[in-house]
Amino acid sequence: MTQTRLDHTAPARAALPWWRRPWIIPLALVVALVLAYIWPHYITLDPATATVPVPPQYPYKYPLLVAHIFFGSVALIAAVPQLWPKLRRTKPHLHRLSGRIYVFGGVLPGAVMAAVLLTYIGGPGWMGRIALEVLWVVTTVVGWRMMRKRRKAEHRRWMIYSFALTMDAFTTRLMIFVIASAAGPRLDLALFLETVAWTGWLINLCVAHWWIERTSRPAVRRTASRVPEPAEASADPDEPGRSPAVA
Numbered sequence: 395m396t397q398t399r400l401d402h403t404a405p406a407r408a409a410l411p412w413w414r415r416p417w418i419i420p421l422a423l424v425v426a427l428v429l430a431y432i433w434p435h436y437i438t439l440d441p442a443t444a445t446v447p448v449p450p451q452y453p454y455k456y457p458l459l460v461a462h463i464f465f466g467s468v469a470l471i472a473a474v475p476q477l478w479p480k481l482r483r484t485k486p487h488l489h490r491l492s493g494r495i496y497v498f499g500g501v502l503p504g505a506v507m508a509a510v511l512l513t514y515i516g517g518p519g520w521m522g523r524i525a526l527e528v529l530w531v532v533t534t535v536v537g538w539r540m541m542r543k544r545r546k547a548e549h550r551r552w553m554i555y556s557f558a559l560t561m562d563a564f565t566t567r568l569m570i571f572v573i574a575s576a577a578g579p580r581l582d583l584a585l586f587l588e589t590v591a592w593t594g595w596l597i598n599l600c601v602a603h604w605w606i607e608r609t610s611r612p613a614v615r616r617t618a619s620r621v622p623e624p625a626e627a628s629a630d631p632d633e634p635g636r637s638p639a640v641a
């Protein structure tokens with residue numbers, strides 16, 4: 395008699411499609427790329443090498459800009475270990491530590507500096523930056539509050555949105571390059587500034603939303619506000635073989 399044998403020893407991660415595997419290395423490379431692009435302009439502490447105009451009548455703009463970029467860089471770096479499922483599972487204390495650094499040593503001080511910088515600029519793209527600023531603070535604070543309340547599924551959801559907004563530092567610069575290359579000399583500057591101020595982070599938010607919907611457990615998708623059962627709360631949807639009903 396032939397008997398079908400199930401191989402229970404096969405690694406669970408083999409069942410995952412490629413896009414569900416941890417993105418930690420590409421993510422770390424993208425963050426390194428962004429920092430390597432930005433910091434040579436600011437490490438000299440010379441306003442003449444800044445990537446945006448620093449008018450002499452605003453003496454505080456440059457130190458604010460450098461502080462904003464420093465805290466933005468802390469947020470980008472701290473976000474990388476946060477999104478590593480294995481670290482969340484095996485070293486939860488490190489996840490908590492880098493989470494606090496992300497929120498209180500990166501996003502919130504970076505957002506305060508950005509809010510002050512927004513008072514120095516105006517014109518095309520200003521509304522897009524204001525919207526980004528508000529959403530950056532709201533998603534991060536709500537994500538942190540959800541963790542305090544032990545609502546892990548919602549914590550995950552809001553923190554993924556927060557991270558998508560932090561990654562505006564990458565996508566906006568990418569959009570500047572792509573649109574400027576495509577438009578060439580026909581570029582309308584006002585339209586260009588307006589477009590890049592919105593598209594970078596809106597694209598990230600759409601991708602983040604798609605990711606959350608694809609990877610959340612159905613029960614979590616249906617009732618996002620419910621407090622999960624203890625056994626369910628310990629399952630990490632990003633961790634191979636740990637979620638019983640991933641999409």
Ligand code: HEM
Binds near residue numbers: 470504509524
């Ligand atoms: C996501 C929320 C953020 C908001 C609302 C925001 C807002 C701003 C504002 C208002 C400025 C001044 C622009 C000007 O003077 O024309 C600025 C500049 C800058 N920010 Fe942010 N920022 C954010 C995140 C980040 C992050 C995470 C980084 C990463 C390091 C970053 C890096 C920079 C840099 C390098 C500049 C200089 C101008 C440029 O090269 O674009 N920002 N930001």
